[in-house]
Amino acid sequence: MARNIQSLERAAAMLRLLAGGERRLGLSDIASSLGLAKGTAHGILRTLQQEGFVEQDEASGRYQLGAELLRLGTTYLDVHELRARALVWTDDLARSSGESVHLGVLHQQGVLIVHHVFRPDDSRQVLEIGGMQPLHSTALGKVLSAYDPVAHSEALEADRKAYTDRTVCEPDGFEHILDITRARGYAADVEETWEGVASIAAPIHDRRRMPVGAVGITGAVERLCREGELRPELVAAVRDCARAVSRDLGAGRF
Amino acid sequence: MTDAHTAGPFIAAIDQGTTSSRCIVFDRDGRIVSVDQKEHEQIFPKPGWVEHNATEIWTNVQEVVAGAVEKAGITRDDIKAIGITNQRETTLIWDKNTGEPVHNAIVWQDTRTDALCRELGRNVGQDRFRRETGLPLASYFAGPKARWLLDNVDGLRERAEAGDLLFGTMDSWVIWNLTGGVNGGKHVTDVTNASRTMLMNLHTMQWDERIAESIGVPTPMLPEIRSSAEVYGEINGGRLGELLGGIPVASALGDQQAALFGQTCFSEGETKSTYGTGTFMVMNTGDKIINSYSGLLTTVGYKIGDQDTVYALEGSIAVTGSLVQWMRDQMGLISTAAEIETLALTVEDNGGAYFVPAFSGLFAPYWRSDARGVIAGLTRYVTKAHLARAVLEATAWQTREIADAMTKDSGVELTALKVDGGMTSNNLLMQTLADFVDAPVVRPMVAETTCLGAAYAAGLAVGFWNSTDDLRANWRRAAEWTPRMDAETRDREYKSWLKAVERTMGWLEDEE
Numbered sequence: 001m002a003r004n005i006q007s008l009e010r011a012a013a014m015l016r017l018l019a020g021g022e023r024r025l026g027l028s029d030i031a032s033s034l035g036l037a038k039g040t041a042h043g044i045l046r047t048l049q050q051e052g053f054v055e056q057d058e059a060s061g062r063y064q065l066g067a068e069l070l071r072l073g074t075t076y077l078d079v080h081e082l083r084a085r086a087l088v089w090t091d092d093l094a095r096s097s098g099e100s101v102h103l104g105v106l107h108q109q110g111v112l113i114v115h116h117v118f119r120p121d122d123s124r125q126v127l128e129i130g131g132m133q134p135l136h137s138t139a140l141g142k143v144l145s146a147y148d149p150v151a152h153s154e155a156l157e158a159d160r161k162a163y164t165d166r167t168v169c170e171p172d173g174f175e176h177i178l179d180i181t182r183a184r185g186y187a188a189d190v191e192e193t194w195e196g197v198a199s200i201a202a203p204i205h206d207r208r209r210m211p212v213g214a215v216g217i218t219g220a221v222e223r224l225c226r227e228g229e230l231r232p233e234l235v236a237a238v239r240d241c242a243r244a245v246s247r248d249l250g251a252g253r254f
Numbered sequence: 255m256t257d258a259h260t261a262g263p264f265i266a267a268i269d270q271g272t273t274s275s276r277c278i279v280f281d282r283d284g285r286i287v288s289v290d291q292k293e294h295e296q297i298f299p300k301p302g303w304v305e306h307n308a309t310e311i312w313t314n315v316q317e318v319v320a321g322a323v324e325k326a327g328i329t330r331d332d333i334k335a336i337g338i339t340n341q342r343e344t345t346l347i348w349d350k351n352t353g354e355p356v357h358n359a360i361v362w363q364d365t366r367t368d369a370l371c372r373e374l375g376r377n378v379g380q381d382r383f384r385r386e387t388g389l390p391l392a393s394y395f396a397g398p399k400a401r402w403l404l405d406n407v408d409g410l411r412e413r414a415e416a417g418d419l420l421f422g423t424m425d426s427w428v429i430w431n432l433t434g435g436v437n438g439g440k441h442v443t444d445v446t447n448a449s450r451t452m453l454m455n456l457h458t459m460q461w462d463e464r465i466a467e468s469i470g471v472p473t474p475m476l477p478e479i480r481s482s483a484e485v486y487g488e489i490n491g492g493r494l495g496e497l498l499g500g501i502p503v504a505s506a507l508g509d510q511q512a513a514l515f516g517q518t519c520f521s522e523g524e525t526k527s528t529y530g531t532g533t534f535m536v537m538n539t540g541d542k543i544i545n546s547y548s549g550l551l552t553t554v555g556y557k558i559g560d561q562d563t564v565y566a567l568e569g570s571i572a573v574t575g576s577l578v579q580w581m582r583d584q585m586g587l588i589s590t591a592a593e594i595e596t597l598a599l600t601v602e603d604n605g606g607a608y609f610v611p612a613f614s615g616l617f618a619p620y621w622r623s624d625a626r627g628v629i630a631g632l633t634r635y636v637t638k639a640h641l642a643r644a645v646l647e648a649t650a651w652q653t654r655e656i657a658d659a660m661t662k663d664s665g666v667e668l669t670a671l672k673v674d675g676g677m678t679s680n681n682l683l684m685q686t687l688a689d690f691v692d693a694p695v696v697r698p699m700v701a702e703t704t705c706l707g708a709a710y711a712a713g714l715a716v717g718f719w720n721s722t723d724d725l726r727a728n729w730r731r732a733a734e735w736t737p738r739m740d741a742e743t744r745d746r747e748y749k750s751w752l753k754a755v756e757r758t759m760g761w762l763e764d765e766e
Contacts, residue, residue, distance in 0.1 A: 079596070081593065084591075084592045084676075084679040087678075087679045091700070094699060116733065117733065118731050118733060120699055127735065
């Protein structure tokens with residue numbers, strides 16, 4: 001059996017210490033209670049503080065449990081909150097890319113579309129909010145599968161249908177695509193779900209760096225690709241948008 | 255916030271709003287290049303009184319203009335003009351020799367002129383000046399606020415008669431300061447802001463001497479009435495003079511009219527509705543001054559240079575977004591405003607419940623101050639999710655009532671509703687709106703339609719854009735909701751809503 005990680009054990013001991021008895025403790029109290037050198041204790045406390053599990057009182061310098069602990073396991077990001085936060089950024093992505101924008105989250109064994117911005121060309125389009133897309137073949141689905149472990153296992157268990165002759169269905173090939181997605185920070189779907197249609201998507205993270213959704217553009221393969229490659233400026237625009245929404249979720253949510 | 259897709263030249267727009275001042279820089283496609291914003295203090299000297307420190311506001315305006323220009327990384331040569339939109343009706347008097355306000359600005363929500371307005375109505379009532387001004391005698395409008403200042407601030411009337419004082423709404427204050435202040439600042443206002451003073455005659459588009467006399471405001475202190483899109487002067491002097499001296503100040507529009515302009519509602523019958531804490535719906539009525547018999551306001555939509563004036567009908571709903579906030583803060587049924595949709599979507603319908611949020615009476619088209627809020631149709635079956643539905647439906651039904659009033663007054667059927675504001679992110683509300691109004695609901699791609707409207711007007715004035723057709727070409731549809739409800743269901747539900755509305759009336763018994 002592998003050895004336990006000592007610093008995690010110490011961090012857990014600190015949290016228990018702060019949770020019981022006195023609410024606020026100074027650095028030396030904590031260090032001596034746990035038999036640690038002050039420097040070691042301080043390093044662990046600082047890390048816990050950065051994660052929000054511990055807070056330091058400004059006036060006294062003493063430590064107490066952080067608000068983040070209360071949120072663990074009790075909060076999730078409401079998809080309508082996600083849409084409200086994403087609104088301006090997704091409008092701008094549609095405008096700069098000239099393509100339609102979709103925002104998706106994991107739902108059952110697929111991608112639930114929670115927000116849709118029309119392609120800005122005044123053509124007749126229908127809102128696709130509430131619609132579902134497959135996890136294994138679309139750019140949104142691949143991003144979710146690559147970053148969210150729950151989506152990953154759903155995608156592996158699901159019946160991965162071949163929508164076109166370019167759809168990657170077998171597990172090894174699919175895993176390879178997810179590796180590439182994680183390495184590059186975005187996913188693509190070039191005629192793997194719909195003939196003639198390509199899409200590019202990137203992950204949205206919340207303030208705890210949890211993947212909460214994916215945002216992407218979808219359009220004719222001729223417009224999204226040039227000489228067989230995705231146009232880099234479109235990839236950049238999608239990733240900028242995902243980062244901006246993530247920032248918004250982190251900066252202003254609490 | 256700049257990116258590779260936007261290149262100069264640009265137009266800047268100042269939005270001097272109720273809670274903050276903002277400046278946004280736009281490119282030729284109407285895309286946002288940079289934004290800066292600063293809040294100002296809300297001063298509540300007594301219950302019902304609301305004031306702003308106009309000196310603080312002018313300081314903030316200079317800061318946000320400088321801030322937005324800096325964030326965009328551009329210089330004065332890149333900016334072709336600057337436009338202004340503002341909180342409407344907020345009233346200021348200042349000394350033209352020192353540039354100092356003689357009192358805080360009295361904000362539009364302030365109700366201190368209630369009694370004065372009743373007195374001004376004499377034996378005629380609140381419609382005494384409606385034919386000329388399009389407005390009922392209500393505490394919002396600027397003329398009576400100016401009279402209050404002249405009556406209640408020591409020595410003011412004498413100074414006004416000596417010709418030392420200037421009156422203005424916030425557009426006038428900002429333009430006067432931008433164009434030099436005590437050193438030759440231009441004392442002007444635009445037709446839309448002037449139409450909210452109760453001192454302008456809609457037919458002549460000039461100050462009405464007789465009404466000004468009745469209300470008690472000397473006309474020499476009033477600004478010159480100009481169009482909404484023309485060069486009033488150039489940025490000159492002060493801190494901004496160094497940074498942006500020489501740039502034309504080229505538009506002014508009240509905030510709701512600016513949103514109408516930003517939504518490119520340039521044809522008769524085109525209507526926009528802005529969903530915030532309250533909701534403001536404005537319909538372009540072309541060259542027609544339509545007297546409302548349904549409790550709407552007749553107002554000026556805009557006027558571009560020496561072109562004909564475009565008029566409008568306006569209806570407002572006091573409680574829309576604020577009802578969702580009430581569910582969150584007072585009832586604790588949701589923890590964020592967006593969760594109202596999540597909760598509402600857990601049920602199929604309202605379960606028979608209707609929520610009429612007449613928290614401070616019923617506004618257009620009823621105008622009943624004796625009404626108070628009601629939740630009707632409660633049974634054991636109703637859950638908090640049904641109430642969440644009823645909350646969203648309340649906003650949609652109230653929109654329907656204003657739309658009906660507009661159709662009745664103007665004879666023009668609503669063919670589509672252009673929406674903006676924070677609540678447009680609520681997909682269920684937008685679908686419900688389309689269902690109840692029985693017309694497509696369309697959201698444009700730029701959410702900042704107010705600033706965009708001011709930028710558009712300024713750009714037209716300096717030839718940055720050539721015509722309203724250019725602006726229409728910039729307009730992009732971000733989403734559209736089409737009606738899905740069958741007529742029978744809609745009619746049945748509307749009838750139930752109207753029954754619920756009836757039950758709010760007469761709750762207060764000894765209304766003054």
